[in-house]
Amino acid sequence: MPSISLANTTNSSDSKKEKKMKKKVALETQEIDPLMVANKNEKKKEKEKRKRKAAEFDDDDEERSETSSELCEPVNLKKKSKKDKEEEGEEEEVKAEDPNAVTRFTISEPLREALKKRGIEALFPIQARTFEDVLNGCDLVGRARTGQGKTLAFVLPILESLVNGPTKASRKTGYGRPPSVLVLLPTRELATQVFDDFRVYGGAMGLNSCCVYGGASYQPQEFALKRGVDVVVGTPGRIKDHIEKGNIDLSLLKFRVLDEADEMLRMGFVEDVELILGKVKDVSKVQTLLFSATLPSWVKQISSKFLKPTKKTIDLVGNEKMKASTNVRHIVLPCSTSAIPQVIPDIIQCYASGGRTIIFTEKRESANELSGLLPGARALHGEIQQSQREVTLSGFRSGKFLTLVATNVAARGLDINDVQLIIQCEPPNDVEAYIHRSGRTGRAGNSGVAVMLYDPRRSNISKIQRESGVKFEHITAPKAEDIAKAAGVEAAQTITQVSDSVIPAFKSAAEDLLNTSGLSAVELLAKAIAKATGYTEIKSRSLLTSMENHVTLLLESGKPIFSPSFAFSVLRRILPEDKVESVTGMSLTTDGNGAVFDVKKEDVDTFLAAQENAAGVNIEVVKILPSLQEREQQRGRFGGRGRGGFGDRSGGNRFSGGRGGRGGGFSDRRNSSGGFKGRNNGNKW
Numbered sequence: 055m056p057s058i059s060l061a062n063t064t065n066s067s068d069s070k071k072e073k074k075m076k077k078k079v080a081l082e083t084q085e086i087d088p089l090m091v092a093n094k095n096e097k098k099k100e101k102e103k104r105k106r107k108a109a110e111f112d113d114d115d116e117e118r119s120e121t122s123s124e125l126c127e128p129v130n131l132k133k134k135s136k137k138d139k140e141e142e143g144e145e146e147e148v149k150a151e152d153p154n155a156v157t158r159f160t161i162s163e164p165l166r167e168a169l170k171k172r173g174i175e176a177l178f179p180i181q182a183r184t185f186e187d188v189l190n191g192c193d194l195v196g197r198a199r200t201g202q203g204k205t206l207a208f209v210l211p212i213l214e215s216l217v218n219g220p221t222k223a224s225r226k227t228g229y230g231r232p233p234s235v236l237v238l239l240p241t242r243e244l245a246t247q248v249f250d251d252f253r254v255y256g257g258a259m260g261l262n263s264c265c266v267y268g269g270a271s272y273q274p275q276e277f278a279l280k281r282g283v284d285v286v287v288g289t290p291g292r293i294k295d296h297i298e299k300g301n302i303d304l305s306l307l308k309f310r311v312l313d314e315a316d317e318m319l320r321m322g323f324v325e326d327v328e329l330i331l332g333k334v335k336d337v338s339k340v341q342t343l344l345f346s347a348t349l350p351s352w353v354k355q356i357s358s359k360f361l362k363p364t365k366k367t368i369d370l371v372g373n374e375k376m377k378a379s380t381n382v383r384h385i386v387l388p389c390s391t392s393a394i395p396q397v398i399p400d401i402i403q404c405y406a407s408g409g410r411t412i413i414f415t416e417k418r419e420s421a422n423e424l425s426g427l428l429p430g431a432r433a434l435h436g437e438i439q440q441s442q443r444e445v446t447l448s449g450f451r452s453g454k455f456l457t458l459v460a461t462n463v464a465a466r467g468l469d470i471n472d473v474q475l476i477i478q479c480e481p482p483n484d485v486e487a488y489i490h491r492s493g494r495t496g497r498a499g500n501s502g503v504a505v506m507l508y509d510p511r512r513s514n515i516s517k518i519q520r521e522s523g524v525k526f527e528h529i530t531a532p533k534a535e536d537i538a539k540a541a542g543v544e545a546a547q548t549i550t551q552v553s554d555s556v557i558p559a560f561k562s563a564a565e566d567l568l569n570t571s572g573l574s575a576v577e578l579l580a581k582a583i584a585k586a587t588g589y590t591e592i593k594s595r596s597l598l599t600s601m602e603n604h605v606t607l608l609l610e611s612g613k614p615i616f617s618p619s620f621a622f623s624v625l626r627r628i629l630p631e632d633k634v635e636s637v638t639g640m641s642l643t644t645d646g647n648g649a650v651f652d653v654k655k656e657d658v659d660t661f662l663a664a665q666e667n668a669a670g671v672n673i674e675v676v677k678i679l680p681s682l683q684e685r686e687q688q689r690g691r692f693g694g695r696g697r698g699g700f701g702d703r704s705g706g707n708r709f710s711g712g713r714g715g716r717g718g719g720f721s722d723r724r725n726s727s728g729g730f731k732g733r734n735n736g737n738k739w
C-alpha cells in the first residue's frame with residue numbers, strides 16, 4: 055500500500071477547494087512551491103495568451119508549409135469589407151480585428167453561433183491556415199502539435215463546403231442519402247469524440263452524422279446508415295464491414311478524412327484503409343484530408359498514394375526541433391519498477407493541481423494492476439469491454455474519479471478537460487507515443503505537466519529527448535516530508551469543516567487521550583491529522599530508484615569504473631556477500647569515475663564504514679543524483695553474475711518489493727507486444 059493515501063474521488067466543488075488548498079500548501083512547502091505556484095500563475099497567463107494565440111500568424115510557419123495550389127481556385131472567401139463590418143456593429147468590428155476571428159472566415163451564422171456557445175470566437179492557427187484550402191477543394195495534409203485544434207480544422211470547412219460551399223450543389227439530401235463525408239480514426243474513443251463535434255456543429259447546420267465502431271452492436275448503426283446520413287465517423291474495421299454488407303455507399307462521397315493517420319496505419323489498418331479508400335470510383339470528385347501531430351516519413355510516402363499530387367501541406371511543426379507540446383513541462387524521474395505504486399500518489403499530490411491525471415503503462419495487465427493499487431483510479435485498455443470503456447471514460451470526463459490508468463489506447467487524440475498531469479511509467483518504444491501521450495495535457499493553450507519515470511539502467515531517455523526535441527527537466531521523487539506537509543494542510547482544512555455538533559460525542563475520548571498519552575494537544579492533533587491523511591509513517595526515498603527506506607550511495611575507487619560488475623567486485627572486496635547481494639540499481643555515472651546504487655537504510659552505516667577496509671575506495675551518501683550513463687552506454691556490461699535485471703526486486707506483484715523473478719508485464723519491455731497489430735481487439739492495448 056502506498057504510504058500516502060489519495061483523496062482522488064472528489065467532486066468538482068471539492069476539487070476547487072483542493073486547488074485553493076494546494077496553492078496555500080505551495081506557498082508553505084518550498085520543494086513543491088515553485089511547481090504549483092508557477093502552474094497557477096502560468097495558467098492565468100496562459101488564459102490571456104490563449105486569446106492572443108488564436109490571433110497569431112507565425113511568419114515562420116508560412117515558410118515551413120509547402121504548398122502546391124494549381125488546382126485550388128479560391129471560392130467565395132473574400133474577407134469582410136469595412137462596410138460589412140460597420141453594418142454588423144462595433145462589437146463584431148472589435149472581434150474582427152483579430153486576424154483569426156471567426157467572423158473573418160466564411161463561416162455561416164448557425165455555425166458561428168454553435169462555436170460561440172462552446173466559447174470559440176477565433177480560430178487556432180492550424181484551423182485558420184487550412185480553412186480556405188479545404189473550402190477551396192484541396193487535398194491537404196495538416197500537422198500541428200497536440201491539442202492545437204486539428205479536429206475543427208477539418209470539421210468547419212467540410213461543413214461549410216457541404217451547406218454553403220462548392221460541394222453543396224452535388225450533395226444529396228433526403229431519406230436514404232449516402233454519406234458525403236467519411237472520417238476514419240484509429241480508436242473507438244476517438245471516433246466518438248470526433249463524432250461529437252460533427253453532431254454538434256453539423257447539427258447546427260442541419261446535417262446528420264453517425265458513428266460506427268467495432269465492439270458495438272451493428273443494428274443501430276445499420277439503421278442510421280439506411281435512414282441516410284451526411285457524415286460517417288468510425289474505425290476502419292467496422293466501416294469496412296458496413297461497406298461489404300452494402301450499408302455504406304461511397305458513390306457520392308465528397309470528403310474522406312484520415313485523422314491520426316500514422317497511428318491507423320501503424321495499428322495494421324493499412325489494408326482496411328486502402329480497401330475503403332479504393333471503393334471511391336472517381337477520386338477526382340473526392341477531397342482527401344490527412345491530419346496528425348506526428349507524420350513519420352513513411353506516412354508521408356503513403357499519403358502520396360491516397361492524396362492528389364496537387365495536395366497542400368500545412369505543417370506547423372515542420373523542421374522545428376520541438377515536436378512535442380510546448381505548453382507542457384516535460385519531466386523525467388528515476389524510479390524502479392517496484393517503487394512505481396508508491397511514488398505515483400506523491401507525484402499526483404505535487405503536480406496534478408487537483409485536476410485529472412492519466413497514467414500510461416505499456417501493457418494491459420500493468421494498467422489493471424496499477425489501477426487496483428491506486429485509490430480511486432480506473433483502468434482503460436483494449437481488453438476491457440466497449441460498454442465498460444465508455445462508462446470509464448465518461449466517469450473520468452465528468453470528474454467521478456480523477457486518475458485514469460491507460461495503455462496507448464488513450465494516447466491519441468483524446469481531449470479531456472482539466473487533465474493536468476500525465477505520468478508515463480516507463481519511456482515508450484517510440485517518440486510518437488511520447489508526443490501523443492504527453493499531449494493529453496497542455497491542450498488548447500492551457501499548461502500541463504508530463505512526468506516520465508525511467509530506470510537509468512534500462513531506459514533510454516536521450517533517444518526520446520533527441521527525437522522529440524524535448525529538453526527534459528530532471529527531478530527526484532517528491533520528498534516524504536513535503537508530501538506529508540501538503541497532505542496535512544489539506545486534512546487540516548477538512549477538519550475545520552467538520553460540524554461542531556460532533557464535539558460532545560468525541561470530547562471525553564479526546565480528554566482521556568490528552569490526559570494519558572503524555573503528549574501535548576498539538577502533538578496529538580498532529581498524529582490525528584497523520585491518521586486522517588493515511589500517512590502514519592514517514593518513509594525516506596532513495597534518489598536512484600525512489601524506493602522507500604532505501605538510500606543512494608556513490609562508490610569511487612580512485613580509477614575509472616567501466617562496468618557494474620567491476621563496481622560489484624570492489625564492493626565484494628570490502629563487504630560481506632549478503633550485503634553486496636542486497637545492493638540494487640547499480641548504475642554508472644556519466645563521467646565514468648563512479649557507480650551509484652541503493653542500499654537499505656539500516657545498512658548505510660555498514661557500507662560507509664567498509665570504505666576503511668580498502669585504500670582509495672570512497673563511499674558516500676548521494677545528496678544530488680549525478681548524471682548517469684544510459685542503457686546504450688552500459689549495454690553488455692551487466693553480465694556479472696546475472697545481476698542488474700530490471701525485475702530483480704520484483705516479487706509477488708509487479709510493483710511490490712521482494713526478490714525473485716523478472717516480474718514480467720510492467721517491468722519487462724522485452725515481453726511487450728512490440729507493435730500494434732491487428733484491428734479492433736487484435737492489438738495489444
Ligand SMILES: Nc1ncnc2c1ncn2[C@@H]1O[C@H](COP(=O)(O)OP(=O)(O)OP(=O)(O)O)[C@@H](O)[C@H]1O
Nearest residue numbers: 174176177178200201202203204205347467469498
Ligand atoms: N479555435 C479554438 N478556440 C478555442 N478552443 C479550441 C479551438 N479549436 C479547438 N479548441 C479546443 O481545443 C481542444 C483541442 O482540440 P483538438 O482535440 O482538435 O486538438 P488536436 O490538435 O486534434 O490534438 P491531438 O493531436 O492531441 O489529437 C479541444 O478541447 C477543442 O474544443
